[in-house]
Amino acid sequence: MSLVEKYQVYITGNTVGNVDLGNAQESFAEKFKLSSDKANKVFQSPMPFSIKKGLDEKTANAYKKAIVAMGLEAIVEPLKKSIDVKKPKIDAMTLVPREEQAETSVPSTGETKSYATVVEMKETSGVNLEVVYEAPESTLSDDELTIGGWLRFFQVLHIISITFGGVVFLGVSAMVILGEIEQQELIGILWLLAEMLPALVLSVLTVRILSAREEDVPHRVSVYLKIGLGVASVAFIGGGALFYYDFVSEKPTSILGSLIFYYIWTSYFKKSVRVKEYYGVNAT
Numbered sequence: 284m285s286l287v288e289k290y291q292v293y294i295t296g297n298t299v300g301n302v303d304l305g306n307a308q309e310s311f312a313e314k315f316k317l318s319s320d321k322a323n324k325v326f327q328s329p330m331p332f333s334i335k336k337g338l339d340e341k342t343a344n345a346y347k348k349a350i351v352a353m354g355l356e357a358i359v360e361p362l363k364k365s366i367d368v369k370k371p372k373i374d375a376m377t378l379v380p381r382e383e384q385a386e387t388s389v390p391s392t393g394e395t396k397s398y399a400t401v402v403e404m405k406e407t408s409g410v411n412l413e414v415v416y417e418a419p420e421s422t423l424s425d426d427e428l429t430i431g432g433w434l435r436f437f438q439v440l441h442i443i444s445i446t447f448g449g450v451v452f453l454g455v456s457a458m459v460i461l462g463e464i465e466q467q468e469l470i471g472i473l474w475l476l477a478e479m480l481p482a483l484v485l486s487v488l489t490v491r492i493l494s495a496r497e498e499d500v501p502h503r504v505s506v507y508l509k510i511g512l513g514v515a516s517v518a519f520i521g522g523g524a525l526f527y528y529d530f531v532s533e534k535p536t537s538i539l540g541s542l543i544f545y546y547i548w549t550s551y552f553k554k555s556v557r558v559k560e561y562y563g564v565n566a567t
Contacts, residue, residue, distance in 0.1 A: 290343035291336030293358040294350060296326060302354025310353035331358060345496060348563035352556075430494060432557050437548060438493050441486040448486070452479050471531040478518040485511050501552045501566035508545050508552075515541035 298307050304326075312322035325332060334357075335346055343359045350357040430438060455476060458464055464472050485507045492500050515538055522535025552558055552566040559565050 288340070289337045289362045290340055290359055291362055292334045292338065292343050292346045292350070293331040293360070294325075294334055295356045295358060296330035296332070297356040298354050299351055299356050300354065307354035311350070311355060314349065314353060336362060348496065348498075349560055351563055352560040430561065433551060433555070434493075434557050434561065437551070438490065441490050441493075444486045445483060445490065448479055448483050452476065452483060470525065471533070474518075474522060474525060474531065478514075478522075481514040482511060485514075496562060498562055498564045500562050501558055501564060505549055505552055505566040508549050512541055512545040 294311075298304050308322055308326055311317070311325075312319060315322075317325070334350070335343075338346065340359075347357040347359050455472060459469070459472060459476070489504060489507050492503055519535050519538040522531070525531045526534050549566070554565065
């Protein structure tokens with residue numbers, strides 16, 4: 284039987300940043316589907332308070348990020364004993380008096396009081412497990428743990444850009460290679476391909492990282508957006524120069540659309556609650 288290391292998540296009762304404790308408690312109650320009374324009982328309990336245990340490392344860190352996004356300090360620590368994949372058979376259960384309780388798996392954060400009765404389970408295998416009081420069996424909803432809303436829309440926009448832009452890029456490139464473009468139009472077509480290629484590359488890079496629940500993703504997306512705006516600006520200036528010197532017959536497309544796109548999405552990644560909940564931070 285293989286052993287799998289499990290983790291537990293605690294809140295310390297402290298807030299992070301300049302978040303008001305009352306607002307953080309409201310967010311906590313909303314996300315964990317708790318009534319106001321139950322949420323108040325959680326925060327009136329001695330700290331640290333166990334939110335969830337028996338989690339794998341990835342899920343535990345996802346809980347931590349979501350809790351920190353609410354404005355609360357959270358701790359992830361491994362359980363003292365690895366949890367066997369197969370549940371052990373329990374012969375008996377006895378209560379251990381508080382004064383005789385050994386050190387439990389609660390993380391040390393200075394002087395904290397015991398906040399739960401520890402139950403000692405005696406098993407046929409001779410291994411003892413310690414169980415501490417947990418928060419209500421509420422879990423984060425899928426809405427907090429997956430991409431959704433405008434974040435999903437942003438992802439879909441880039442997928443569409445890759446799909447249609449890629450088809451156009453390949454088609455036009457094939458026409459150039461096969462010599463089906465007239466000489467007077469060749470410079471304009473080559474300039475079009477030069478405009479499209481950076482945008483396609485940036486879209487691919489964005490889609491690749493967007494689903495990863497890592498704290499650096501919002502910053503990297505903002506950098507890609509900034510590069511995209513820079514490329515669009517260069518393309519606009521270069522296209523204008525080519526038009527001025529009669530190398531191309533059409534004026535370059537206005538840069539206004541690129542400016543609006545950049546402003547909307549950089550603001551979104553800096554201020555969106557969903558972005559903060561999903562990645563743990565907003566873009567700076």
